[in-house]
Amino acid sequence: MMLTWLTGLGGGIVCLHFVQKLLFPYFWDDFWYLLKVLRCGIRLQIHSKRGELVTVLDRFLSHAKKQPQKPFIIYEGDIYTYQEVDKRSSRVAHVLLDHSTLKRGDTVAMLMSNEPDFIHVWLGLTKLGCVVAFLNSNIRSNSLLHCIRSCEPRALIVGEDLLGNIEEILPNLPEGISVWGMKDSVPDGIISLKEKLSTASDKPVPRSRHVTSNLKSVCLYIFTSGTTGLPKAAIITQIQALMGSAGLWAFGCTANDIIYITLPLYHSSGSILGIGGCIELGATCVLKRKFSASQFWNDCKKYNVTTFQYIGELCRYLCKQPKRDGEKNHQVRLAIGNGLGKEVWKEFLDRFGNIKMCELYGATEGNICFMNHTGKIGSVGRTNFIYKLFFKFDLIKYDFQKDKPIRNEQGWCCPVKTGEPGLLISRVNAKHPFFGYAGNKKHTEKKLLCDVFEKGDLYFNTGDLMVEDQSFLYFWDRIGDTFRWKGENVATTEVADVIGKLDFIQEANVYGVSVPDYEGKAGMASIILKPNKSLDLEKIYEQLVTFLPAYACPRFLRIQEKMEMTGTFKLKKFQLVEEGFNPLNILDPLYFIDNLKRSYVPLTKELYNQIMTGEIKL
Structure with a gap:
């Protein structure tokens, strides 16, 4: 009898397992991931109720105390332990305590490249309770000035290699900003932080300087292009930083x-x-100044790398490298990032081995994120009915011609059907707030949609079009005046403004066009000349490379006699995007950027074919 019962039980379990695999193949993946999310939330609640508001800095100080000799940063072969980073960052804090008037809550901007001192300065400022603004090291001139003004810093700290960028705008900086350089010998008007570090104290900074009583207090400004205009300083709170720092742990990384x-x-x-x-993990980071496709796998092998961060372009560059023997001979088991196209994803795995690609989605300033914890190729994240209970989001219909959400006769937005692309929006409430941007409140208000499904509701507009299929989300496109290229957001209005400053340009309409085998879209500008003015391609080139980062410079130009406008006097882009840059189909003069000639050159059929076949790299 017992044997029969056990046999039946065993058969039932096998049957249930088969049904689960057939109907709910991701059940256990979802279950364990959900447990991690709940565990993270419960831990925050426990600390909050105890009055122990633990920040990212507190986590670092805890590791520095428990494992002082463990390597935290490896940079160009040099090792910086947790203790050494703690002491160096304390020196930064003491220099500013002794030689500046900075106080708790003041904003300090950083213009630095990837280097250990970026982390030393960041942590040192955080120990003082300052809000730290990270400036994009690629931007210059008016864009850089705009970013500095928008976050209203009391001080600016500049890396040695970027002092020239600041010298250009030094006379135009707002009054009251002290500028510090990470170099012994600095230009007039700049104070040498590096010189003072050599004699500064490395004693711990009192915790009272940085202890927080509210996890919703601001700790960082990170600049994002959003969907329109110049870069905006996205507000990052302590709770957002904590949740973001849990991402590696959520995907399965450990202290080892x-x-x-x-x-x-x-x-x-x-x-x-x-x-x-x-x-968060107490792990070791191998920091690279700049990505190098040719050195990537050598570095991974040299430093026994087990996990790397990526954007889609990075993986594509690696796949374009000449094949070598032993490409699967490494210890990398995880790769975490975003923007990885389906075809590159497959090619990457076929070529470099069984690496779990952990794709994620989340806007810097957004109040929602998705994680593809299953490894489903092509998906930016997994969702299900339980996730939707905690994080309210929808995909709504969007009018691409009018560049706005579609509303029905009653004025409500319309959800898309499964499998259709829709604008991703997420509910804004007390549990999932949207903190917006520093400075002008209009920038924050523009990212919100009101009265979406009912009177008084509020949603964050991600600006991204998504497709949901079988509880997986897939990125489809961006809306508005932004496109992605080389892993960066390019604000079309910013590029158009730079072109428009030339005295022979009447109008410029900037947009992104698709190019085979490239992630994102390449920049293209449609231009109208002023009456009786001639086109100067060298001047256009010089203007763009001087005032824009390399990734924002349009690859293609199109000269038109007139431009169509929308009913709200916006330049129409949809048809231009569809037409692309094919000289066989476009009668208007077309030009292509030539960095060797430092100019734009006519886009011939031959050049077009070379671009399409990959002979010419963009």
């Missing part, structure tokens, strides 16, 4: 992992997910 970071630290991916993630 060695994480390779080649992404820029001024982005949230490199700083919060990457460095913050290492701090």
Whole structure:
């Protein structure tokens, strides 16, 4: 009898397992991931009720005390232990305590490249209770000035290699900003922080300087292009930094992992997910000044890397490298990032081995994120009915011609059907607030949709079009006046403004066009000349490379006689995007950027074919 009962039980379990695999193949993946999310939330609640509001800095100080000799940063072969980073960051804090008037809550901007001192300065300022603003190291001139003005810093700290960028705008900086340089000999008007560090105290900074009583207090400003205009300073609170730093842990990283970071630290991916993630785990980070496709796998093998961060372009560059023997001979088991296209994803795995690609989605300033914890190729994240209970989001219909959500006769937005692309929006409430941007409140208000499904509701507009299929989300496109290229957001209005400053340009309409085998979209500008003015291609080139980062410079130009406008006097882009840059189909003169000639050159059929076949690299 017992044997029969046990046999029946065993058969039932096998049957249930078969049904689960057939109907709910991701049940256990979802179950264990949900437990991690709940565990993270419960831990925050427990600390909050005890009055122990633990920040990312507190986590770092705890590791520095428990494992002082463990390597925290490896940079160009040099090792910086947790204790050494703690002491160096304390020196930064003491220099500013002794030689400046900075106080708790003041904003300090950082213009630095990937280097250990980026982390030393960041942590040192955090020990003083300052709000730290990360400036994009690629921007210059008016864009850089705009970013500095918008976050209203009391001080600016500049890396040695970027002092020239600040010298250009030094006379135009707002009054009251002290500028510090990470170099012994600095230009007039700049104070040498590096010189003072050599004699500064490395004693611990009193915790009272940085202890927080509210996890919703601001700790960082990270600049994002959003969907329109010049870069905006996205507000990052302590709770957002904590949640972002838990990303590596949520994907399965541990304290024993060695994480390779080649992404820029001024982005949230490199700083919060990457460095913050290492701090959360107590892990080791191999920091690279700039990504190098030719050195990537050598570095991974040299430093026994087990996890790396990526953007889609990074993986594509690696796949384009000449094949070598032993490409699967490494210890990398996880790769965490975003923007990885389906075809590149497959090629990457076929070529470099069984690496779990952990794709995620989340805007820097957003109040929602998705994580593809299953490894489903092509998906940016997994969702299900339980996730939707905690994080309210929808995909709504969008009018691409009018560039706004579609509303029905009653004025409500309309959800899309399964499998259709829709604008991703997420509910804003007390549990999932949207903190917005520093400065002009209009920037924050523009990112919100009101009265979406009922009177008084409020949603964050991500600006991204998504498709949901079988509880997986797939990125489809961006809306508005922004496109992605080389892993960066390019604000079309900013590029158009730079072109428009030339005295022979009447109008410029900037947009992104698709190019085979490239992630994102390449920049293209449609231009109208002023009457009786001639086109100067060399001047256009000089203007763009002087005032824009390289990734924002349009690859293509189109000269038109007139431009169509929308009913609200916006330049129409949809048809231009559809037409692309094919000289066989476009009668208007077309030009292509030529960095060797430092000019734009006519886009011939031959050039077009070379671009399409990959002979010419963009």
